[in-house]
Amino acid sequence: xxxxxxxxxxxxxxxxxxxxxxxxxxxxxxxxxxxxxxxxxxxxxxxxxxxxxxxxxxxxxxxxxxxxxxxxxxxxxxxxxxxxxxxxxxxxxxxxxxxxxxxxxxxxxxxxxxxxxxxxxxxxxxxxxxxxxxxxxxxxxxxxxxxxxxxxxxxxxxxxxxxxxxxxxxxxxxxxxxxxxxxxxxxxxxxxxxxxxxxxxxxxxxxxxxxxxxxxxxxxxxxxxxxxxxxxxxxxxxxxxxxxxxxxxxxxxxxxxxxxxxxxxxxxxxxxxxxxxxxxx
Numbered sequence: 001x002x003x004x005x006x007x008x009x010x011x012x013x014x015x016x017x018x019x020x021x022x023x024x025x026x027x028x029x030x031x032x033x034x035x036x037x038x039x040x041x042x043x044x045x046x047x048x049x050x051x052x053x054x055x056x057x058x059x060x061x062x063x064x065x066x067x068x069x070x071x072x073x074x075x076x077x078x079x080x081x082x083x084x085x086x087x088x089x090x091x092x093x094x095x096x097x098x099x100x101x102x103x104x105x106x107x108x109x110x111x112x113x114x115x116x117x118x119x120x121x122x123x124x125x126x127x128x129x130x131x132x133x134x135x136x137x138x139x140x141x142x143x144x145x146x147x148x149x150x151x152x153x154x155x156x157x158x159x160x161x162x163x164x165x166x167x168x169x170x171x172x173x174x175x176x177x178x179x180x181x182x183x184x185x186x187x188x189x190x191x192x193x194x195x196x197x198x199x200x201x202x203x204x205x206x207x208x209x210x211x212x213x214x215x216x217x218x219x220x221x222x223x224x225x226x227x228x229x230x231x232x233x234x235x236x237x238x239x240x241x242x243x244x245x246x247x248x249x250x251x252x253x254x255x256x257x258x259x260x261x262x263x264x265x266x267x268x269x270x271x272x273x274x275x276x277x278x279x280x281x
Contacts, residue, residue, distance in 0.1 A: 038260060038275035043174030045197040057084050057116070062163050065116040068148055069158040075103060075151040080164035087201065087267045090139045090168050094147055101130030104152045109135050112144045112165075126152075141268075142170035142199075169200045173265040175235075177274040183281055187248045192259055192276060198237030200265035206231045206243070209260040210250070218258065221250070234266065252280045 059081050063070045071078060079096045088094060095107065105127045111119040122145065123135050133149045148163040174197035184190055196202040206229055211218040235241055245259070258277045264270070 038258070038273060040178060040274055040276050041176030042263075042272045042274065043172065043197065045174065057165055059084055059163075062116065062146065062165065063161070066110075066112075066146060066148075066163065067118070068163050069150070069161045071162055072160045075100065075160040076149070076162040078162065080162050083164070085165045085167070087167050087169055088137065089267045090137060090141050092137050092166075092168075093134055094137055094145075094166050095132070095134030096149060096162065097132045097134050098149075099130045099132055100127070100151065104128050105133060106150045106152055106156075107133055107135060108146075108148045108150075109137070110146045110148070112146055114144065116146070116165075137166065137168060141168050143168050169265070169267055171265075171268050171270055173200055173202070173263070173268075173270045173272055174198060175202055175263060175272070175274070177259075177261060177276050179276055179278055182277070183279045184247060185281055186252055186254075190245045190247055190259075190278065192243045192245060192261075193240055194235065194243065194261070194263075195240040196235040196237060200268055200270070201237075202235040203264040203266050204233055204235075204261060206233075207261075208243075208245075211258050211260065212252075213256040213258070221252070221257070247280070254280050 057065075059071060062068070062084060071081060076096075076098070079098070086094075094109075107123075107125050107127060108121065109123040111122050113119060122138065125135070127133060135147065137145065145166045145168075146163055147166060148161060150158045151160040153159045175195060176197075177192060177194050179190060179192055192208075194202070194204065210221045212221050213219075233241060256277065256279050258275045260273060260275045263272045263274065
């Protein structure tokens with residue numbers, strides 16, 4: 001019996017010693033299960049729904065992969081010749097907004113697959129009285145469209161074309177904020193990493209809030225006199241940006257802290273507030 005108890009105690013000691021140092025996975029778990037009430041991430045990596053590559057199509061690519069005649073410049077100014085891709089909100093008013101009172105212009109809005117294969121004609125209208133060349137998108141999200149405008153001659157022969165791709169991203173954000181380690185000294189420079197998994201573009205700025213956990217609650221550390229250089233950033237899918245925080249300038253006492261930042265998904269109504277915890281030794 002005594003040998004059994006001694007062996008059991010030894011196993012307990014060994015088990016505790018093996019788990020005394022946090023691994024990268026346990027650091028991730030600590031961030032996910034923090035006591036702040038604010039998550040360190042929103043969503044998960046999403047490989048199935050990724051935004052189209054805005055550099056995927058030139059104007060020539062669009063004409064080659066669709067049923068449209070190429071741009072000639074006889075009537076249109078070529079507003080979409082170099083800017084061929086736009087991310088927009090559902091229900092947005094899109095188009096060139098050009099006006100041609102003396103011409104017959106056909107406008108089409110077509111839903112497309114990622115390879116620009118036609119799915120269906122959404123809207124088609126012929127303008128002959130100088131109306132602004134524009135249409136309103138449906139309220140759907142996660143949809144790719146082409147908008148085209150064609151000047152028509154006799155027998156509806158196409159004399160000039162200008163076409164562009166619009167993408168309405170889904171109402172979704174998949175991103176995380178993390179640090180490489182959980183404990184820092186008062187003189188360290190902490191690197192806070194912000195990673196976006198798509199399918200939307202992440203928008204955020206340099207400002208952050210810093211709080212310390214004292215008396216069983218989170219309390220603001222930064223005073224009103226803390227000024228930030230106002231810089232805005234955008235991150236494409238699978239990109240990461242690192243923000244450095246010089247802890248020595250903040251004169252922090254030992255304890256438990258968290259950094260809080262706000263994020264938006266571009267062209268959506270999705271917002272998120274994320275936090276990452278750390279300790280000052």
